[in-house]
Amino acid sequence: MSRFVLMTVGKTHSGKTTFARSLERELPNAVVIDQDHHAGFLAAYYKPLLPQQHSNALKHAITQTIVEYAIAETDKHVLLCNSNLDYSARKRLLDPFHAHGFSSILVYFDLPSHLLHERVAASGRSAALGIEVSFDDVLDRQEARYDNGEWTAPGRDETHARFVIDDPAQTGHVKQRILRIIQASADNHPS
Template sequence: MNRLVVITVGKTHSGKTTFARSLEAQLHHSVVFDQDNHAAFINAHYKSLRPKEGPNTLKYAVTQTIVDYAVNQAECNLILCNSNLARKSRTDLLDYFRGKGFISILVYFDIPDDVLQARVAASQRSKEIFRNASTFAEVLARQQLSANNSEMAAPKANEADHFFVISRSEDVPAVIGMIIGIAER
């Protein structure tokens, strides 16, 4: 069986989690890895261990441990549902999965900022995942500012074996269908 790794890329409230859960429901033998769940776990049980500044290395370590377990102990397709906006981190992640024989798929959520701002304003999502922000509007503002940084540039088609762009919610069913088709080859 060829195993897939589907990596979502996009700003907060772009639809990555909704997409990942829909894909998981349709893609046999798949599991979603959502770093928001890991952040909430850490904030609930290990808040004093979180780094005060810089990257949340504890969250990344928890995620990597769970991913390593799935890669080496399970025979499932993986769906990584977090922003993956930093090019270097994304490249390292893709290299890791290539080395493990996975077929890589990037799904880029290129949702207009005005749509994201409206979604953030109406959001009912828990803020228990935050470490250095107090609102999703603040997270979105940071992501919008960093979008001009070449390290945070949008992904390109040649980064993965397959590349899809979602610009609006209506694109989701077709992209899921194409990913299912790749899995069935």
């Protein structure tokens, strides 16, 4: 069976986790790996271990362990639903999957800034992720890193298939196209 890794890329409140969870419900044999859950776990149970200065080292180590386990010990498709805005971080996450024969799909959520700010304002999302800043601050920082060129939009050469969602109305269509790609691969490579 061909296995897939799907990575969502986008700023906070762009719909990455909602998209991945929706895809997981329709895609047999898939698992969502969400660093926000790892951050919440650390904040709830291991707060004394978290550094005073904002560092994601422990969260990333937990994610890496789960990714390694999913690759080596399961036959699941993996859906990574985090911001993944930095090229080198995306590459570090995808390389082990590629080394183990996974095909990769990247979904870039490039929604307008005003829509993201509206979503942040209307959101009831918990800030229990172990961060001491608001989602508005997170969004402002993410936008600044794009504006100064520190982060760039994902390129076509990063993955086997890439989709860009710049309007929420495109989400269902993109999801169906991804399901067709994975189904076609399964039809061509039965277990």
